Amino acid sequence: MINKEALQKKVHVLESDEGTGQAVQLISVDSAYDDEISLVDLWLVLAKRRNILLAIVLAFLLAGISFAFIKPTVYNYSAVLQIGVMAGDSEGAISGFIEPPANVLEKLTKSYIPLVLTSYLNDHPEVKAVPKVKASMAKKSDLISIEVRGQENKSTEYQAILQSIIGYIQQDHQPQMDIAKHKIELALEKEKIEMSVLNNPLTLKEKQKQLEIELLQTRINIDNLKDHRLTRIAKQQLVTQKKEQTNKLAGLVDEHKRLASEVVRLNDVDRLLEKRISELSATIANELKNRQISVSNINTGPEAMTVLLLDNQIQSNRNQLASLEERLDIKQPGLRENLNNQLKANTRSQEFHQKLLTDINNKLQKIDIDNEQKLQKLSEKQAGFQLQLDKLQLEHQNDILIHQQKIDDINFKLKGLRDTQPLTQPMQSLEPVGTGKKLIVIISLIAGLFVAVFCVFFLEFLAKAKEKTQQA
Numbered sequence: 283m284i285n286k287e288a289l290q291k292k293v294h295v296l297e298s299d300e301g302t303g304q305a306v307q308l309i310s311v312d313s314a315y316d317d318e319i320s321l322v323d324l325w326l327v328l329a330k331r332r333n334i335l336l337a338i339v340l341a342f343l344l345a346g347i348s349f350a351f352i353k354p355t356v357y358n359y360s361a362v363l364q365i366g367v368m369a370g371d372s373e374g375a376i377s378g379f380i381e382p383p384a385n386v387l388e389k390l391t392k393s394y395i396p397l398v399l400t401s402y403l404n405d406h407p408e409v410k411a412v413p414k415v416k417a418s419m420a421k422k423s424d425l426i427s428i429e430v431r432g433q434e435n436k437s438t439e440y441q442a443i444l445q446s447i448i449g450y451i452q453q454d455h456q457p458q459m460d461i462a463k464h465k466i467e468l469a470l471e472k473e474k475i476e477m478s479v480l481n482n483p484l485t486l487k488e489k490q491k492q493l494e495i496e497l498l499q500t501r502i503n504i505d506n507l508k509d510h511r512l513t514r515i516a517k518q519q520l521v522t523q524k525k526e527q528t529n530k531l532a533g534l535v536d537e538h539k540r541l542a543s544e545v546v547r548l549n550d551v552d553r554l555l556e557k558r559i560s561e562l563s564a565t566i567a568n569e570l571k572n573r574q575i576s577v578s579n580i581n582t583g584p585e586a587m588t589v590l591l592l593d594n595q596i597q598s599n600r601n602q603l604a605s606l607e608e609r610l611d612i613k614q615p616g617l618r619e620n621l622n623n624q625l626k627a628n629t630r631s632q633e634f635h636q637k638l639l640t641d642i643n644n645k646l647q648k649i650d651i652d653n654e655q656k657l658q659k660l661s662e663k664q665a666g667f668q669l670q671l672d673k674l675q676l677e678h679q680n681d682i683l684i685h686q687q688k689i690d691d692i693n694f695k696l697k698g699l700r701d702t703q704p705l706t707q708p709m710q711s712l713e714p715v716g717t718g719k720k721l722i723v724i725i726s727l728i729a730g731l732f733v734a735v736f737c738v739f740f741l742e743f744l745a746k747a748k749e750k751t752q753q754a
Contacts, residue, residue: 331738338734339727346726350719358711359440360429363448366455366702368462380455380702383424390417390426394450397577398443406439413440415447425705437710444708455702461604463699468612470692477685486678490671497667500660507657517649524642531635538628545621548614555610562603569596 328335366380399412415430428447432440479485573592645656 327742328735328738331741334741335734335738338737339730342726342730342733343723346723346730349726350722353719353722354433355714356431357434357437358429358431358715359437359444359708360427360711361444361448361708362705363426363428363451364700364703364705365424365426366459367698367700368458379424380458383419383426386451387417387419387426389454390428390447390451394447395428397450398446401446402439402443413443415443431715434710441708441710448704448708452702457600459699459701463696465608466692466696466699470689470696473685473689473692477682477689480678480682480685486675489674489678493667493671493674497664497671500664500667504657504660504664507653507660517646520642520645520649524639524646527635527639527642531632531639534628534632534635538625538632541621541625541628545618545625548618548621552610552614555606555614559603559606559610562599562606566596566599566603569599 363386365383365386368378368380395415395417399415403409403412413430413432415428417426417428419426428444430440430443569592573589573596576589576592
């Protein structure tokens, strides 16, 4: 490589000054070599200004070390919230969350986290800025992670913030969980009562007693048909029976009308309950809006008392709404089912008594001819009652098994309930987070080296520029 200083020393005598007789030397430098940079030249420049280089590097290094020791240690505080499950099946599979996890995440981000941070600022007026709280959730998961970063000396406050956020979600989900649990427990209690009734020996005996009475009555009727002494007074008895059956049928018709009117009244009650439920739902929604407005404007004690009163009123309305819904969804269908069963039984009774009237009329017309036919029918009926007694025993055992299966299913559902709760209490990370002290020192050293090299070359550039200016 051609030395630039050697080229600058090349001199060409172009002309002489006639007056003085001295030779005028003009320095001619090839411009093609002006911009060529040598690594040796760079090293010479750095060695020439090594004091400045070392001073700048040392200054940056000391600044980095000072910042690393002054910089507060930051830890990560986190809590994992698991969304509660409303119900599960016998295999343990989840059939429905209290609230979709995406909705809970949206509530946390848009409502509860800002609310808790605002409350934190109100309780700590000396604090100028609140910590940044972040909520996240993995895709297709029921776990929500809530994190906040801060110094170790405020770990208690950060954990309290996380606990308050979790508390809001739990308070929001608890009424729904209580209602679901109450419904399942009611269904379980009902099935247990029915199971105890079925297990009572008197239940089966009572059912068998009616069939045994009818079976005995059938045998008596058969004996009466075979007794010729009773045939003579059979017609008179049939006339008496016809009057009795007519009266019973009229009573059944009146009873049917009464039951039908009660069904109509039940429908009216359903409409009134639905209207009241709709009004209560609208009232609760309006009260919740008012409560949110009141909470956002809490500044004094009376306003806080207003929020408490609103909470009490909302809870009272919710309890009343749950009671109305229970009546509409459970009690009213039960009453309607009972009335419908009575109507069906009444209809069957009317049909039965109407048939008896028809039979009596036929018997009055041809009592002698029908004696043999009745005897045959009663014999078949006797066999049928005997079969029904046997069948009743089997059906009773089957009912016990069915109710036991229902009780097991309800117990599975009850065990499948899971409250919204944190997997662990808010905790501090084991290691600090953020940029480490070693990395800060290394970065400051590298930055100082770059700045020092730049300053050295910049000073060399200024010196060269000044030298050329003087030469010009």
